[in-house]
Every structure is written in C-alpha cells, then in structure tokens.
Amino acid sequence: MKLPATSSSKAPVKPTADNLVPIRLDIETEGQRYKDAFTWNPSDPDSEVVVFAKRTVRDLKLPPQFITQIAQSIQTQLTEFRSYEGQDMYTAEKIVPIKLDLRVNHTLIKDHFLWDLNNYESDPEEFARTFCNDMGIEDPEVGPAVAFAIREQLYEIAIQSVASAREIKISKKGRRGAEHAISSKGGGNALDLMKLFRYNSSVVRKRKEWYVYEPIVDILSNEEVDALEAREDRNTR
C-alpha cells in the first residue's frame, strides 16, 4: 500500500497506510439527539453498516427510527469518501500541521504538531494511543476522539489536494507552468521544507516556539463542562 506519489500517477494514493474514514453522526429524531464520531474501515462490506446501526441503537436504547438514519448517514459519508479515494492526490513533500482542540467529557486537549503525509506508516491510531499513555489520560474515550480528530483533518487535507490536483489538470497552463502553480498551491497549507531546514537553521525548534507545539491536557470541572457544552450547543444551533 505504500505507493510513490507523483502528480501523474493513476494509482490510488492515500494519506495513511490504512485509510479509515472518520464518520461523524449528529442525528436528531423525536426530541432525541445522538451525536457520535468514530472511524470506519471502508473495506468492510456495506452490510456492516446496518449491523453497526442496529447494534448501536440497541446498546444505547434509542428508538428504532434511528437505525435507518444512522445507516444512511454512515453510507453517505462512506460514498463521499469513496469518491475521493481513487483520485489523484498531489503530494509532494508535504508536512502538514495538525491541530487538536477537542473536549471529551472532562478532558480538554489542545495540541499542535506536524504530520508527514507522504509517510504512510504514520498511524493516527497509534499516535492517539501513545498520546493517551504518555499524557496519563485516564478517560478511555479520549483516545478514539484524538484519532478521529487527526483523521478528520487528514481527510480534509486529502480532499483539498484532490480538488487542487483536479484544478491543475483542468487548467491548461502547460507543464512547466503547472509545476510552478503546484509548488505555490501545494505549499498553501504545508510547510516548505526548504525553508524549514535551511542550512543555517537547525532541526531543533526554537525555544520560543515550544509553547505552540506543546500538548495541553486539562481536566475540567463539572461547571466548566456544562458551560462549554451550552456554548457549543448555541454555536451549532
């Protein structure tokens, strides 16, 4: 699954070795709201979707109308993912910053780090597990949320690069012109490695920049959680 990425390659290129789809669910029926986020393996057969929906509804004791809605939502997101899956993705040297800013129950997490899109061995799940271990996070629900957040952002980036690759193909600027466009477009989000690893700079981060990249894990009290939740709800409505 480790395929070299060139702008003209037709083989499916993936940001990670195993492309798991981040699925977000937010369904409201009959006054009950169900919010969830998890990762799904797209190579699972579609029959799994219904099985999962039924299982979740049963476990959470939701009314049965949720089954079809959940299944549909998952299916839509999967199909959308699949439409991007086989596409060309422009990935030259691409190190992207990933920001984590999430709250899971009582744990607040803020983090900022760089992710190498070209390295398919990077595993968001592994990162999440190690993160939780290292930071001594007790709440077991944090791990999946972190992995999910990373995947979501990678997914966004992948979509953008597919879109930009398409644009480049469409635009008929000619080869050299296209390359030029690529280098300027592709580097929109990514850091230019050349700039980063100039001969006169070291790989070690400057001290004043440490705080930007430092992970922050906060345990909130109940009131703070309630306040935050209220604010989130207001934002989404």
Added chain:
Amino acid sequence: MAAKSPVKEPPGTSAVNPTTPLAPPPVKPELPSSSEPDVVNVPSYSRWFSFDSISECEVKFLPEFFDSRSPSKNPRVYRYYRDSIVKHYRENPSRKITFTDVRRTLVGDVGSIRRVFDFLETWGLINYFASVKTLKWEDKETKSSAASAESSSALKETSKRLCNGCKTLCTIACFACDKYDLTLCARCYVRGNHRVGVSSSDFRRVEISEEARSDWTEKETLQLLEAIMHFGDDWRKVAQHVSGKSEKDCITHFIKLPFGQEFICKESDSEDVDNKFFSINNPSDAVSESENVGATSPSKRMRLTPLADASNPIMAQAAFLSALAGVEIAEVAARAAVTTLSDVDDRASKGSLMRNTRQQEAGVASNGDATQNALARASVDASSLIEKEELDVEKAISGIVEVQVRKILGHFFCHIQL
C-alpha cells in the same frame, strides 16, 4: 472464518457433575494477572483464553488480524482490543457491557472492534452470566446467529456436524435437539454440557451416517437426478455433482426415491409392505447395538405404525418383527426358525408317526378304536398345518426379500433405460 457459534451453557467440567445439566456451574478462577479477589466464570469451552498469548481459536475466527492484508490490523492490535475489552468487562463481571461502551474507549475502526467484541461474547469471555434467563438466550442467540451468519455460512452447508458444546466434529453419533437447534457430541451430551433449561430428553440420538442420509433437501434430490441422468452409473461423479453427499448416500437415497412402483409389483399390499419395509430399513439399520441412550428416533416410531394395516395378520406380525430386527437378521432368524421347526416337526411327525403306529397297533390291538384314530388323524393334521404355516411364513419372507431385490433392480434398469 469457520465456526459454528457456541451456545451459552454452564460449564460442564469433567471433574464435577458430569450428568446433571442444572447443577450450579463450578466457579473457575481465571488468570494470574487478575488482582481481584473474586473469581470470574468462564465457560469450559473457552479455557484456551490467556492474556499472554493468542490461541489458534482466535486466529481461526478472526483471521483479519492475522493475514497481514490490512496494515492497521495485526496481532498486536488484536491483543490491544481483546485485552481492553476483557479487562473492561472484568472490572464489573455482573454488568453486561455493550459494544458501544467499548468502542468508544478503543482507538480503531469500529468494524474490527465489533467483530472482536462479538467473538469474545459468543465464547463467553465477556458478558457471561450463569443465571438462566430466556431473554438472555434470545439475545445471545441473535448475536451468535449474527456472528455465525457472517462467518460460517460455508460450514453450515456441509453435512458435517460440529458439536455446539465442545466445538469438535461429531463422529459416530451425535445428539440433536430440534427445539433449540443444538447439536452435541456424545461426550457433551453425557456430561450435560448443554444450555441450562434444555433437558436430556429433548435430544434424540442421531447416527452421523443416518443424519447425512436423511438430510436430503429437494434441491439435493434434484441435483441427484440430474447427475444420474448425466453420469448414469458413475456414482463418484454423481456424488461430486450433488453437494455434500457421499456416493453411498446418493445410492441409498436414489433407491429410496418413490419411483415407478407400477414397474415392479402388481400386488398392492405386498407393495405397501415393501414400501414400509424399505423405509423402515434405514432406521433399523441405524439402531446399533451400542448405547441407545434416551429416546429412539421418533421418525422411526412413526414409520413402524403403518404396518398395522397389512391384510394378513400373521404376515403383518412377521413383517413387523422382521422390520424391527432388520433384513439380514430377519432372514437368518427365519431360516433358523424354519430349520428348527422342520426338525421339531420331523421329530413330532416321527413321534406322531410312532405314536400313530403305536396307536394303530394299539388300535389294531384294541380292534380299531375310533377316537384314537381320530386323535392320530388330528395330530397328523396339526403337524401338517404347522408345516403349512411355516411354509407360508417362509414364503412370505422370501417373497418380501425377492420383491425388494426386484425393486432395486427395477430402479436401475428403468433408469438406465432413461
């Protein structure tokens, strides 16, 4: 994945309570790494489980983690899922954990987590409660059927029987409970290693060979006929064409098919007897001399009763007895009986002859005693009647046998002609 989903049952360990299925399950303290003072129940068929290793069972049922086809699924990840789920459950063994609880705490894709969860649940490593509740059964039944449906469709089609209790292949004989669709091997049945609430009497003994033979669906019969049309006498090819039946099964089923009776016999009642005889033949073969534990096959019982309306009562009796005993045994018995009868008869007739002669002498001596002559005549008559009876019985039995043989031949010939 090959599996037949195991059934939730109280553990039937070999040491304790082998026969009473309703005995309270012996408690099994699990694993050295557990620091809890209380013990966790684990069913006996899952005693392979260990936190330190991965057993063959797990590799077989969850191959996705072990075939290196997916980079995010490997044994390490599997152990992470498995150990977390089991530990999560064991924090509070009396509470049933749901899949959703668990997957929210595990980093990974929900599909694989669900499969691991289902696997652990069907094997009683999590959510294993010794208490008997019918609702729980239905729950687990649907779960296990879901699990089995996705994983074992291949295995279900074969005619081999896997024991629900110990997951081994049933050899010689097994015990089937149709009410709950269970199959147990002889050992598990004896040990009472089945679901609580299912009693031993619900099981019927089933010979493996009979099972396969009697298990003919319409589709299979159709395949058989097609194959015979194509391949004629080549039973090997026929058996190949019919899925899941051996050559012998094909042949026996074929001759059992209700085919062109008119070719063979004009007499209706001998035909009837013949039919019934034939259909009885099978189960009577199946009843072996070794343990006949529990109830006899109800189908066999049913098939025996139609004999009652055979016209000749003596023939009916003879046919019934010979059916019970089986063809060869009946033949041998008949032959023995006939020979003994003839011996006795000879002796009797000799005796009666001697008596007769003596009587006659006496009669002559007593100058023709009429009653004594009558007695002598009566005894001669009786002996001849006995002879006639024995001949009748002999004829009947040989007639039956002959008809059978003719029927078999008739099947073959008429089919070859086709």
